[in-house]
Amino acid sequence: MYINLNRNLILFYFYFVFFNQALDAGLLLDVMSKLHAHYGDEGISIIMTASMARAEFAIKYNGKRSICFDIENEYAIASSELIEVFHPESAMKNEPLKSKCEVKDLIDLLPADLTHELVQEGTDIPTYMAEYALIDINLDVGRRACCWMGDDRVFLSQDENRLVTMEEIDDIVSKLGGFGSDNRAGLEQKLHRISGMCNRNGEVIGLSMRVGRWFEGNAAMLVDFLLGSDKSILILGEPGSGKTTIVRDAVSVLASRHNVCVVDTSNEIAGDGNIPHPCIGDARRMMVPSLDAQSNVMVECVQNHTPHVMVIDEIGRPREVEAARTVKQRGVRIIASAHGDLRKLLKNKELRGLVGGVETVTLGDKAAKEEAERRSNGGANGQFSKTKAQRMGEPTFDIIVEVRRGEKHEWRITRDAKTAVDAILDGQKYKVESRTRDPQLSIIMFDFAEL
Template identity: 45%
Template structure:
């Protein structure tokens, strides 16, 4: 498909590692590999070269995607305001066998599975292999809903990568939900596989399919279960979220605020898989329990699976605490002038700032590692050479979290700011016990509870604990005898 000059340049490169070729009008063409980008020519791409490529592809759909018949390659177009193509992304598609061994037991269980993960992590490749295994090895009736012909390739004849599974093409992107329902009503499938569930109508269709007893395997936009719960369009896939106002009696019994978030319905998908990397996943075997835990403010304990180079799958439960190195004691942080300066390396700075505000910490984010006293990064980047150079060049301490979520950040920061060690640790434990007992009395007995005097940092922590249960605390007295009084709930 490519102009001869680009073909010649590509043949000098390791094609088995090629991810995609990018051709943008007026810019040099590029070949992208997992760890690098290579220019294929120094001169810019022309209109004629773009026309040459598009003339050899299939027809572009409403989603600006096209393919090459009987292959898995995908060509995506960028258009100007007049609808003319001014850029192309030519992604290499490969059918890879053996990529679902890490999930094979779940796939063969008959339960519905939702796969989450960032773009390019291999979700569609796994769907294709799941279709082949279920149709050929397990002998089930499988139908693939192929909106962009990305699972089974372009053209009328499906790519052999899906085995004996049948494929239904979708005429327009906005008709995917209708084809999903049509597949169930007309073709008696035992399994339906669908890529990129992204609209409310598709989420509703997925629930309809699951309620009819058909195993549904699909992917959705989002990287973690927590992201999905916060997405109002797609949260229904995992049961949805509703806000419930409790009576005073029920709030006291639960020891919660009067207004709480709860799961609205049973999840459409019994299992949720978060793809960390191509060979590493986190499995939530009970979606309902995981969602309930998140809504209550806890991090769900997933099952981490990794497939080694030898093909062996290693399974272990996630650890509740996520720091590879012990965080510095709070006393050490307090000796440094001003707020603790935190640099999020390849993490969401906005999310980290919200967590800091929510915890009421004396900390702030900074835009560069040279200004930081703490650096937080993903554990998957532990071998990142740039990160190692940053840490070696400065004095900031490095701490890892497993996922870029508020729960992970919150748990790490609470550990950093509250772990004191020795006698200080015993003091903290005693303060927590006293505060919890005071909260219990205020809720169950309906009385005001006066706590023992504490220094400001511990009073701030007590305030957060009390507010988290829907109660109010007042500060009384003067330093060093200043203390909190927990006020009971008042009937409206």
């Protein structure tokens, strides 16, 4: 049974239950009395049943909350149990991820006798492990071919004397779209990336064949930020942590509503060839001729194509940091990724401008003593120092999403980059939202943490 409750009245109760540590219990009792007066015993009974279900979920999952997103309230975080009671048609839940890997196109590049570990016996159909766990295929002249399934190396031939030849490397290279100045190539309208290792004469003697994947629904855990705000988002993580797969689906989600342009260095987001891969939906794509040109293309994109949102897969050089700042100042929202985590980013002199930069100021004796005492009382290192690190300016990115290799379904989200950076520079921990999902179910779990 559903009950259609007055939206304004219940929203307070709704978000109190979700962020229950933030408000006084007396306020909750006041709202409950109003709900009772308005809807009577039956309505209160239904709400309390939902609240009990929420409490049972929290007990089962070590205090985590089950959440969805309230479409009619700008995709705000909502209690799954409560929204089912009062407004089920407005609930946006996590959908099971749909993998669209196209790994067969990559396997087909290999010599036939090197595919046996990757295809089902007697067929050319990829195995389950190849479809979902294969990360890289590595080929080097004069050495055994191997691939990586997660953290495990698997040799593609059981014959230790079966070595890769120069002719086999040349044959694969001839089927590609051509290597750029960054020694990367791809397949027409495919997401896979093939990187070359060259000898001193410029000849390709080794290949790293990275599987490109698109998971439809992958960005669902960020929909409140993507569609419910206009804030710029930076996704941080080490190589192989899944940053690009998040970016791809975020592009598609945003392009359903906004004019989105992808600045695609090495065709990493939208694949090789003139026609972008369908994974970016209605977004447009600007290809970047070389790594050195990425910052110029970012500015050109704003000047010539007036996007609402610009998406960049990886920012890794100082000129791109400055270009991102210019883009943001011109009123364009940015979604981008970079290597590392927030603490490491602040130690990276070339990239920390993305979150406001860091400067060192000199303190007088009195101020230094007061600062040491304050930090000591706050639980940080209270050692006396006449210098202090502080944020230099406004962050280019408002929201930080941190992902880790091997934990692709658990993300740590910082809603306020400015506050988090200040806390780190002050020697304190910073607050994050931990969002976790089961990729096969509609459940998203939420918790608070400090890093």
